[in-house]
Amino acid sequence: MRQLRQSLPTGTFVLGCLVILGLIPIVIRYLNGLGAISNLSDGRPWGFWISFDLYCGVALAAGGFTLAGVVYIFGREKYHSVARPAILTAFLGYLLVILALLVDLGQPWYIWHAMIYWNIHSPLFEVAICVMTYTLVLALEFSPAVFERLSELNLPVIRRFNWHIPLRIIRAIQIPLVIAGIVLSTLHQSSLGSMLLMMPHTLHPLWYTPVLPLLFLLSAISVGPAMVIFESTLSTRAFGHELAIDVLSGLGRAIPYILGLYLLLKLVDLLVAGELGLIFTAYPINLLWWTEVIIGVVTPIILLSRPAIRQSRRGVFWSSVLVIFGLVLNRFNVSMLALGMRPGFTYFPHWMEVAISVALVADALLVIWLSYRFLHIAEHGEAVAE
Amino acid sequence: MSKGTLYDATKCIGCRACQVACKQWNELPAEKTTNSGTYENPPKMTAYTFTKINFTELEHNGKFQWVFNKQQCMHCQEPGCAEACIVGALVKTEGGPVTYDEGKCIGCRYCMVACPFGIPNFEWDKPLPWIRKCTFCADRQGAGLKPACVTTCPTGALTFGERDELIAEAQRRIAEHPDKYVNHIYGVQEVGGTSWLYLSPVPFEEIGFPTLPSAPVTINAERAMAAVPPVLVGVAAAMAGIYWLVQRQQKIGQKAGEEEKQKEKVK
Ligand code: SF4
Ligand code: SF4
Numbered sequence: 001m002r003q004l005r006q007s008l009p010t011g012t013f014v015l016g017c018l019v020i021l022g023l024i025p026i027v028i029r030y031l032n033g034l035g036a037i038s039n040l041s042d043g044r045p046w047g048f049w050i051s052f053d054l055y056c057g058v059a060l061a062a063g064g065f066t067l068a069g070v071v072y073i074f075g076r077e078k079y080h081s082v083a084r085p086a087i088l089t090a091f092l093g094y095l096l097v098i099l100a101l102l103v104d105l106g107q108p109w110y111i112w113h114a115m116i117y118w119n120i121h122s123p124l125f126e127v128a129i130c131v132m133t134y135t136l137v138l139a140l141e142f143s144p145a146v147f148e149r150l151s152e153l154n155l156p157v158i159r160r161f162n163w164h165i166p167l168r169i170i171r172a173i174q175i176p177l178v179i180a181g182i183v184l185s186t187l188h189q190s191s192l193g194s195m196l197l198m199m200p201h202t203l204h205p206l207w208y209t210p211v212l213p214l215l216f217l218l219s220a221i222s223v224g225p226a227m228v229i230f231e232s233t234l235s236t237r238a239f240g241h242e243l244a245i246d247v248l249s250g251l252g253r254a255i256p257y258i259l260g261l262y263l264l265l266k267l268v269d270l271l272v273a274g275e276l277g278l279i280f281t282a283y284p285i286n287l288l289w290w291t292e293v294i295i296g297v298v299t300p301i302i303l304l305s306r307p308a309i310r311q312s313r314r315g316v317f318w319s320s321v322l323v324i325f326g327l328v329l330n331r332f333n334v335s336m337l338a339l340g341m342r343p344g345f346t347y348f349p350h351w352m353e354v355a356i357s358v359a360l361v362a363d364a365l366l367v368i369w370l371s372y373r374f375l376h377i378a379e380h381g382e383a384v385a386e
Numbered sequence: 387m388s389k390g391t392l393y394d395a396t397k398c399i400g401c402r403a404c405q406v407a408c409k410q411w412n413e414l415p416a417e418k419t420t421n422s423g424t425y426e427n428p429p430k431m432t433a434y435t436f437t438k439i440n441f442t443e444l445e446h447n448g449k450f451q452w453v454f455n456k457q458q459c460m461h462c463q464e465p466g467c468a469e470a471c472i473v474g475a476l477v478k479t480e481g482g483p484v485t486y487d488e489g490k491c492i493g494c495r496y497c498m499v500a501c502p503f504g505i506p507n508f509e510w511d512k513p514l515p516w517i518r519k520c521t522f523c524a525d526r527q528g529a530g531l532k533p534a535c536v537t538t539c540p541t542g543a544l545t546f547g548e549r550d551e552l553i554a555e556a557q558r559r560i561a562e563h564p565d566k567y568v569n570h571i572y573g574v575q576e577v578g579g580t581s582w583l584y585l586s587p588v589p590f591e592e593i594g595f596p597t598l599p600s601a602p603v604t605i606n607a608e609r610a611m612a613a614v615p616p617v618l619v620g621v622a623a624a625m626a627g628i629y630w631l632v633q634r635q636q637k638i639g640q641k642a643g644e645e646e647k648q649k650e651k652v653k
Contacts, residue, residue: 032513033509033511033512033513033515034515035511042430042432042433042498042504045495046499069625073628073629073632074628074632075629105493106491106492106493106494106508106509107492107493107514107516110492110493113473113491114472114492117473117490118473118474119473121604121607122471122474122496123470123607123610124470124471124472124494125472126611126614128472175629179622179625179629180622186621187618190617191610194610194611195496197606197607197610198466198469198470198499198603199499199603200601200603201502201596201603202499202502210609210610344430
């Protein structure tokens with residue numbers, strides 16, 4: 001097996017503790033209702049879970065479809081080695097979203113109602129259908145990693161089954177799967193923006209625009225490569241599979257173009273709406289806008305346009321961190337900070353709300369750790385490249 | 387035909403009989419509150435209070451005014467809540483009421499966020515929570531009765547009837563007493579119109595009504611949703627096309643490479 005650093009067992013221990021800590025509020029929630037563990041109220045019915053788990057979670061899972069597209073559709077074999085980890089994190093990201101919804105929904109046991117009572121006008125319905133189908137697609141996209149491993153194992157019953165059959169089936173439908181993944185992600189990333197279109201009077205005009213779906217899609221595409229850089233740098237630390245620098249800088253090179261387009265659209269849209277002045281006058285909320293744009297968009301564009309920075313691992317890594325920060329702040333802005341509350345209410349997340357989200361992320365990290373330990377994830381590029 | 391209710395703030399005496407009647411008919415529990423220094427009670431609408439009289443003290447045209455206004459679901463003509471609801475639990479019925487089916491609801495609370503008047507409320511304290519809001523007494527209406535609040539109102543501040551006729555009636559009252567009312571019937575235009583209509587002696591924004599345009603809150607979302615099928619087909623086609631092109635190029639590239647190799651061999 002692979003070399004594991006000594007620190008990992010302690011890491012998994014900490015993660016395990018976080019998971020258990022998060023379970024306690026979940027139990028209280030099912031016994032006593034959402035009010036018992038959250039600061040959510042009639043004035044702020046959507047809070048930390050929706051902003052962090054749903055809005056950030058989905059966007060940060062964008063590495064899956066962007067990388068799958070780059071490798072399998074655009075045929076850039078160079079990035080093959082990062083496609084599989086990206087698909088794994090996307091898959092886990094979506095599972096997290098579903099788990100978080102099981103906590104956040106008032107009646108999670110009726111979640112399947114979304115499948116039988118269709119309101120095709122509801123943007124949330126689009127979100128739900130996309131989450132369900134795309135999670136399935138991601139599971140299938142990732143399944144070869146599991147089948148490969150099973151076919152190698154020499155365990156009693158498992159050995160009898162010919163794991164090459166499902167493997168071959170998935171390989172045969174791989175391209176349609178990837179295309180389905182891209183289509184679903186396009187719809188899904190943008191539909192989270194469409195959801196906010198229902199709030200023309202509560203979402204601040206600096207953020208509310210009919211082109212929100214497009215802005216959501218563009219920012220998700222830009223954060224896809226950033227997340228891949230971020231994760232692979234961290235997994236290099238933990239598992240020691242160093243990624244070639246030209247893969248990293250290649251990913252970094254794409255980011256300024258997409259972010260540039262995003263920024264342009266954001267500004268032109270404000271200009272056309274005649275609301276550009278708000279970025280100066282709408283104090284104090286404009287500070288959030290500036291932070292998001294300067295730190296999360298403009299700075300990474302400048303940094304990643306410079307070859308010297310793209311050639312340094314640290315440069316690429318920290319630029320990606322900025323992109324991710326900008327996206328997270330943006331999603332928090334549109335779904336919480338710049339979204340008006342009913343008069344007379346205030347909201348700050350309860351620690352148990354945060355504890356549940358932390359536990360879910362810890363869950364995902366544990367699964368990632370297990371996958372790196374038992375499946376061919378990182379060395380996939382060299383070892384199993386067909 | 388669509389029913390509505392006209393609330394005339396100049397006739398309301400703030401007795402809150404409507405609040406009580408609503409609680410009785412809907413079997414809603416009382417809420418523990420503390421003295422807030424005004425007659426207003428409870429302080430906010432909740433899952434257990436569907437309607438509430440707001441009390442505002444203000445100066446208008448140089449005169450002190452104590453104005454009441456009744457809050458409840460407006461039963462919009464193009465309700466944001468119904469458009470938002472993922473399972474279609476909230477529906478605008480032809481008769482006027484926006485009804486709620488708890489047999490469908492999953493508790494996502496999108497309706498609460500999407501309502502421009504901030505009306506649907508949630509049972510935060512229950513392990514099996516539902517959304518609750520004014521039903522416009524759809525059940526009573528079905529049996530030919532008026533809503534409980536209208537029935538109980540002692541001063542005739544609430545008038546129940548056909549929405550069109552109520553608008554005409556409101557216009558008549560304004561025309562007869564232009565000094566008594568501001569020249570605005572709230573609910574005729576706002577967010578595409580609402581079943582509940584309001585007359586007031588003072589500007590509506592001063593007694594807590596949101597200033598809203600006549601465009602329904604749903605239009606941008608509707609446009610985005612209409613774009614879904616073309617985007618779906620378009621992206622799928624584009625991706626398939628790019629895949630085909632890339633594969634073709636790679637094949638050509640490979641062939642060229644092989645030919646060159648062979649040429650080299652021949653040499
Ligand atoms: S006031 Fe709110 S809850 Fe009532 S119908 Fe309109 S959108 Fe729905
Ligand atoms: S909480 Fe219930 S009624 Fe409201 S949008 Fe969600 S499913 Fe529909």
